[in-house]
Amino acid sequence: xxxxxxxxxxxxxxxxxxxxxxTTTRSTQLFVISCGLAFALALAVVTLxxxxxxxxxxxxxxxxxxxxxxxxxxxEHHEITAANEKFSATPVExxxxxxxxxxxxxxxxLGMVILVLFVLACRRTPSPLRMYFxxxxxxxxxxxxxxxxxxxVMDIPVLLIFSGYFVLLSQLWRKYKGRATExxxxxxxxxxxxxxxxFGMWTVTLKLWPQIVTAxxxxxxxxxxxxxxxxxxxxxxxxxGWGWRKAGVTLSSGCLKNLRLLAGIALGCVIxxxxxxxxTTSNYAALACPDFPRCQNQWWPVADFRHGFNxxxxxxxxxxxxxxxxxxxIAIHLAHRLGAVVVTVAVLLLCGxxxxxxxxxxxxxxxxxxAALGLQISLGVSNVxxxxxxxxxxxxxxxxxxxxxxxxxxxxxxxxxNYGVNx
Numbered sequence: 001x002x003x004x005x006x007x008x009x010x011x012x013x014x015x016x017x018x019x020x021x022x023t024t025t026r027s028t029q030l031f032v033i034s035c036g037l038a039f040a041l042a043l044a045v046v047t048l049x050x051x052x053x054x055x056x057x058x059x060x061x062x063x064x065x066x067x068x069x070x071x072x073x074x075x076e077h078h079e080i081t082a083a084n085e086k087f088s089a090t091p092v093e094x095x096x097x098x099x100x101x102x103x104x105x106x107x108x109x110l111g112m113v114i115l116v117l118f119v120l121a122c123r124r125t126p127s128p129l130r131m132y133f134x135x136x137x138x139x140x141x142x143x144x145x146x147x148x149x150x151x152x153v154m155d156i157p158v159l160l161i162f163s164g165y166f167v168l169l170s171q172l173w174r175k176y177k178g179r180a181t182e183x184x185x186x187x188x189x190x191x192x193x194x195x196x197x198x199f200g201m202w203t204v205t206l207k208l209w210p211q212i213v214t215a216x217x218x219x220x221x222x223x224x225x226x227x228x229x230x231x232x233x234x235x236x237x238x239x240x241g242w243g244w245r246k247a248g249v250t251l252s253s254g255c256l257k258n259l260r261l262l263a264g265i266a267l268g269c270v271i272x273x274x275x276x277x278x279x280t281t282s283n284y285a286a287l288a289c290p291d292f293p294r295c296q297n298q299w300w301p302v303a304d305f306r307h308g309f310n311x312x313x314x315x316x317x318x319x320x321x322x323x324x325x326x327x328x329x330i331a332i333h334l335a336h337r338l339g340a341v342v343v344t345v346a347v348l349l350l351c352g353x354x355x356x357x358x359x360x361x362x363x364x365x366x367x368x369x370x371a372a373l374g375l376q377i378s379l380g381v382s383n384v385x386x387x388x389x390x391x392x393x394x395x396x397x398x399x400x401x402x403x404x405x406x407x408x409x410x411x412x413x414x415x416x417x418n419y420g421v422n423x
Contacts, residue, residue, distance in 0.1 A: 034113060189223065
């Protein structure tokens with residue numbers, strides 16, 4: 001009898017173990033699918049944000065979070081008439097309202113998906129961090145609604161609350177390093193997407209103040225990159241062709257050290273170039289040099305870098321179309337071109353190292369990076385020679401995102417543990 005009971009108990013334990021493994025697998029798959037959805041939405045938000053900015057639709061809706069008081073946009077004749085009466089200083093331009101409000105709705109959807117990711121990570125991570133982050137995120141969301149209903153008086157408290165949140169996040173991440181990675185990632189993303197909501201609001205209320213517009217663009221790229229990094233971290237087992245271990249890549253310690261150094265430098269250069277691109281577009285300096293490779297028919301025209309990179313531009317004026325003098329815009333444009341040269345050198349050095357390893361998959365990475373870089377340079381030159389056509393300008397923005405994401409993935413593989421190192 002005891003033997004039967006023992007056998008039955010072992011069988012039950014085996015079944016429970018299989019059920020637990022099945023539940024864990026389904027949970028992982030759901031998390032990875034949600035990450036993929038968040039990534040797709042973030043890419044759409046970044047691309048549509050570029051379209052909105054380049055189509056001069058950043059103030060297509062003069063209020064926030066509604067558009068002329070509507071959840072969508074005023075499109076009926078009587079709605080447009082009423083909106084024009086209420087917002088007489090900014091009459092409705094239908095071709096500008098829908099990109100702006102669609103961008104907001106997509107960004108809100110992204111925020112909802114990221115909050116779902118946070119809940120899933122909480123369920124998958126038995127850690128006291130769940131309570132800390134849940135309370136902190138509730139405070140962030142409360143500050144967002146307080147800002148909506150109480151107005152600009154909440155701006156300083158909001159900045160203090162966000163500073164405290166990210167300081168808390170950094171401290172807890174350091175304390176629980178390696179034990180709650182998914183939870184920390186999703187908490188970071190939740191904070192970032194809520195911050196992006198505030199930057200979107202300030203973009204409207206501060207009338208396209210260049211500092212805020214650049215920060216908003218930079219925040220969009222950062223959010224996209226963190227989602228991509230999370231997807232790389234948790235979904236790598238579903239992407240065998242991208243994994244070095246599955247491809248049998250082995251690198252010497254010296255080669256890996258050099259790879260990490262060059263990959264980090266290239267990533268840093270691209271991040272700075274993204275910031276310069278944001279500053280260029282927010283100050284309407286893309287066509288300050290209408291010719292290429294020279295600028296204003298000179299190799300080095302008169303440029304005022306101090307004026308162009310004045311980070312203390314006053315709040316109040318409407319910055320649609322830009323407020324800088326020509327010399328300041330030329331300085332910004334030249335800086336962006338010089339940044340492109342630095343990025344090109346850094347990426348080519350990295351690709352040379354990848355190619356010299358002799359590993360097939362690393363040579364494939366080198367080829368992809370060179371292709372992405374070449375396409376991005378071609379789009380940048382086309383923007384100048386073709387006088388900034390909307391489709392090419394949006395593609396240039398998306399190309400920058402692709403190059404950034406490739407370098408994020410490469411750095412992740414270079415620093416992840418057990419990625420084929422020969423000692």
